[in-house]
Amino acid sequence: MSAIDYSDKIPNNVNLSEDRALQRALEHWQPNYLSWWQDMGPEGAQGFDVYLRTAVSTTPDGWAHFGHVKMPDYRWGIFLAQPEADRRIGFGEHQGEAAWQDVPGEHRANLRRIIVTQGDTEPASVEQQRHLGLTAPSQYDLRNLFQVNVEEGRHLWAMVYLLHKHFGRDGREEAEALLERRSGDVDNPRILGAFNEKTPDWLAFFMFTYFTDRDGKFQLNALAESGFDPLSRTTRFMLTEEAHHMFVGESGVSRVIQRTCEVMKEHGIEDPAEVRRHGVVDLPTLQRYLNFHYSVTIDLFGADQSSNAAIFYSAGLKGRFEEGKRADDHLLKGESYRILDVKDGALVEREVPMLNALNEVLRDDFIRDSIGGIGRWNKVIEKAGLPLRLSVPHKAFNRQIGSFSGMKISPDGRVVSEAEWAAHVNDWLPADEDRAYVASLMGRVVETGRYANWIAPPAIGINKRPVNFEYVRFS
Numbered sequence: 001m002s003a004i005d006y007s008d009k010i011p012n013n014v015n016l017s018e019d020r021a022l023q024r025a026l027e028h029w030q031p032n033y034l035s036w037w038q039d040m041g042p043e044g045a046q047g048f049d050v051y052l053r054t055a056v057s058t059t060p061d062g063w064a065h066f067g068h069v070k071m072p073d074y075r076w077g078i079f080l081a082q083p084e085a086d087r088r089i090g091f092g093e094h095q096g097e098a099a100w101q102d103v104p105g106e107h108r109a110n111l112r113r114i115i116v117t118q119g120d121t122e123p124a125s126v127e128q129q130r131h132l133g134l135t136a137p138s139q140y141d142l143r144n145l146f147q148v149n150v151e152e153g154r155h156l157w158a159m160v161y162l163l164h165k166h167f168g169r170d171g172r173e174e175a176e177a178l179l180e181r182r183s184g185d186v187d188n189p190r191i192l193g194a195f196n197e198k199t200p201d202w203l204a205f206f207m208f209t210y211f212t213d214r215d216g217k218f219q220l221n222a223l224a225e226s227g228f229d230p231l232s233r234t235t236r237f238m239l240t241e242e243a244h245h246m247f248v249g250e251s252g253v254s255r256v257i258q259r260t261c262e263v264m265k266e267h268g269i270e271d272p273a274e275v276r277r278h279g280v281v282d283l284p285t286l287q288r289y290l291n292f293h294y295s296v297t298i299d300l301f302g303a304d305q306s307s308n309a310a311i312f313y314s315a316g317l318k319g320r321f322e323e324g325k326r327a328d329d330h331l332l333k334g335e336s337y338r339i340l341d342v343k344d345g346a347l348v349e350r351e352v353p354m355l356n357a358l359n360e361v362l363r364d365d366f367i368r369d370s371i372g373g374i375g376r377w378n379k380v381i382e383k384a385g386l387p388l389r390l391s392v393p394h395k396a397f398n399r400q401i402g403s404f405s406g407m408k409i410s411p412d413g414r415v416v417s418e419a420e421w422a423a424h425v426n427d428w429l430p431a432d433e434d435r436a437y438v439a440s441l442m443g444r445v446v447e448t449g450r451y452a453n454w455i456a457p458p459a460i461g462i463n464k465r466p467v468n469f470e471y472v473r474f475s
């Protein structure tokens with residue numbers, strides 16, 4: 001079914017009304033979700049009319065409708081991509097078998113763990129970003145924030161549907177727990193570390209949507225390969241929505257860079273202190289923000305060697321990014337992969353079984369993809385005739401998970417002493433002074449067509465609307 005039924009209390013394209021027990025269970029969960037949204041969703045913005053896109057189909061052509069809607073009235077629902085006829089498992093020990101429509105008993109616990117971990121990231125990001133609407137640099141950016149928020153909310157629905165439909169009482173309890181954890185809570189935090197970090201300002205938000213939503217892209221692509229077909233179909237449609245989130249990040253940072261370069265050229269200045277006096281983000285501060293968000297995000301891929309990753313792959317639960325395009329046997333037994341390690345105080349490469357290195361394989365795919373966007377940011381700087389270039393730090397820098405956890409490694413990949421780290425950490429990561437300066441720029445701009453001084457307007461608007469379109473109606 002390609003069309004989405006909006007006549008039901010819970011919009012869906014899975015014939016929900018034909019499974020009354022499931023429908024009742026989800027309708028019981030829905031008020032708790034709406035209560036969570038009111039408590040933890042965008043702060044002070046529930047009454048705004050926002051120009052949002054809503055999915056109306058799961059086919060690529062004309063899949064979304066745009067219109068002004070109040071966020072509490074947004075029609076969150078359950079949308080699965082179209083089934084593939086005679087879909088087969090493409091990797092692991094079940095390669096070539098028909099994709100599973102139900103959860104195989106022996107894989108129940110691992111599939112539930114995968115779905116819960118993915119599901120937990122969705123409300124977490126909403127919680128991390130809930131206050132940002134109070135300091136939006138324009139209506140256009142405010143609308144983009146809210147679009148990201150409501151779609152993360154829908155992605156939570158996607159995972160909750162799988163838990164309710166396929167995991168019985170355990171699934172219902174896990175779905176309730178997804179609404180009980182809170183980002184950054186000391187007693188009941190979110191599962192993954194990056195989703196307990198604060199997102200204190202819009203530069204952090206743009207970096208988050210560039211890097212951390214890109215992690216989402218790679219994790220969802222790996223899950224889209226799953227032999228469990230309902231999970232594959234769910235994540236394939238989520239990827240349709242995820243693309244906009246990464247666009248928000250890449251274009252947002254690009255616009256910050258563009259405005260900074262304009263000011264630097266106009267006044268003939270390069271010294272960061274001088275640049276700050278003109279109310280824009282200096283490029284070294286932007287590099288430090290990049291270093292932080294990049295390093296926190298690559299931790300999300302897990303340890304560089306993981307027996308769980310090997311189990312998930314061999315069982316057909318989670319594949320590699322673009323598994324079908326890889327020219328190997330999709331079993332990987334006997335295959336190896338080169339990873340980084342530390343020996344005698346230095347970084348060294350060594351070969352390990354590829355099955356145990358699949359987290360690192362996915363991390364390296366992510367790194368290559370991230371570097372492409374940074375190259376586009378550098379073209380903005382190059383066009384302005386300025387010498388500085390942005391770059392990703394070494395993959396061992398500022399890591400809290402895996403072989404490099406807690407080690408002191410510089411952005412250029414040198415193992416350094418505690419003293420050298422302490423002397424330079426404020427050159428490498430945002431200091432309190434940096435965050436305070438960026439926070440000082442954050443003043444809400446609500447007038448239609450106006451943009452804060454520290455960010456350039458976009459080149460084009462949303463859905464072919466003009467840049468000065470009324471994206472948010474405040475009353």
